[in-house]
Amino acid sequence: MTARDIAPAGVHIAEIASFHLGGHAVRLSGRPKRVMQVSGDGIRREVDMNGTHVTGQLYTQQIRLMQPRHSAPALFWHGGGMTGAAWETTPDGRPGWQWLFLRAGFDVLVTDAVERGRASWSPWPEIYRTAPIFRSKEESWTLFRIGADQNYADAPEHRVPFEGQRFPVSGFDALCAQLVPRWTDHDELSLCAYEQLLRKVGPVNLIVHSQGGWFALNLAHRIPELIRAVVLLEPAGAPSLSAEQLHRAASVPHLVIWGDYFDRTPQWRTYREPVTGYARQLAQAGGRIDILDLPDHGIRGNSHLPMMDDNSEELAARVIDWLVAQD
């Protein structure tokens, strides 16, 4: 399949649904009751936060086609500091991968991970142990590999991105408006909810970004039978696996996509190295792992956010081609 096969306009949809999944109940006690104005001018009521709260759940929006053309859905997991909105409209207003994959005939699921977006989050230190971290525009500029540290400016017209940058820099402020806080000690909580999701909706074509890659590679060996194929956009790290784990993960076809400017952002080499090691070990274990290093293929200028870059539609078509070829 190529980009030309994507229908030009309109999708016949059977259902748009959503659900929360996973998590567990915890009890808060000993917090003082307060009388507060909560909604409406001057109307006060007692607020009592003691009692039972749900924590650790994730959110999924599920869109089913009337006539899907592929047997397994595309399931999207966002990266750290983001939500499912990362797969919707690009920051400069073009169709996101959610829509492109629907047009290409996939049923699509988009999640908000535990603690992010519509999945909700819990108070600390009462339920979560630690405080969250928040990503600034400055850090986003650097870590998303848009430009050099010193070339960020408050005024959009004074920002100087890397030469040839494909991220739509006119949408950088729109990107930053979609960032959400994150916690750094919830890997197992998130993995548990993601695993429950795969048990409910799998097998799937799993398409993940950044920190979502870390989660996906931790599940590929736990439940390979529920992952038809995994596409890793700029995965942030990879686990060290035992021979037995590698053997299990090797039954899942992997595609890894890397953008440009790694030599300009040393932190990203740190995340990339373990993925290179993982790929070598998986191949040695007989697994299929294709590495699409875009600059090596003459495609320069992609940021850490290839699904938002100016060639996002071309990259989606490549991913779709690859997924179809795994049949």
Next chain:
Amino acid sequence: MTARDIAPAGVHIAEIASFHLGGHAVRLSGRPKRVMQVSGDGIRREVDMNGTHVTGQLYTQQIRLMQPRHSAPALFWHGGGMTGAAWETTPDGRPGWQWLFLRAGFDVLVTDAVERGRASWSPWPEIYRTAPIFRSKEESWTLFRIGADQNYADAPEHRVPFEGQRFPVSGFDALCAQLVPRWTDHDELSLCAYEQLLRKVGPVNLIVHSQGGWFALNLAHRIPELIRAVVLLEPAGAPSLSAEQLHRAASVPHLVIWGDYFDRTPQWRTYREPVTGYARQLAQAGGRIDILDLPDHGIRGNSHLPMMDDNSEELAARVIDWLVAQD
């Protein structure tokens, strides 16, 4: 239009998009930098939260039909402690109002208000002034008018709802999984973002729940030209308006829908009284405000969440009939 006119299956959709809107940039400084593990086992990086952050933005998902049958879209605003997920699948798995209105020929927009869900939130006390509040299952049971305080139990099979309760009690835990924290001092921040949204997408058919009603009634007199009609499901309070403000709001047709069990939950009488006063004053000012008190029409058993109750499809059809009649 009646429920029978809603197409039985499938909707031809032209676009699923989303955007963040509103908010402003604020600068954090003086927070210590920390080296932390953020994503990936054992990989550490410096986390620096100082810098520029966006605060006060909202999130909107926008679904456009290939052939809308109404000139103005349906715009949904959720209530306090909730997100746009409130308009998606009901807690027991039936189609939500988002889907029912798409099937009935409306373009649909669903928002997450400032500080809720995909809209993101900001740290306190650095940016927000106060801490948020969290809604427990116990408080939800009472304030959503599912049952009496003393009849909530941890075990679903031991919960005793009000007699004739239409809320799908089997989905009560699923409802609680979608609750999000809220702040109590952000009315103006939220109104500002909602007003920007109406300026971008209006005029709209505005359909709001609970705290969303408070926001809608505050905007009906500020920008009546952008609200074709407003449907208030169980609005949580109403503002006191001047004669001039009433005159402006009176150009917007209002429909208010009330469920059952007000005599069992005194707090709700407190929220309802100002709405009754608002309605009387608006009618005196020449405005049209229809009150659909469901028990008065022989429809008993609705909770504070009529869009999730077992007659949600019938109520959607009534609202659609009313919206069509405003032409």
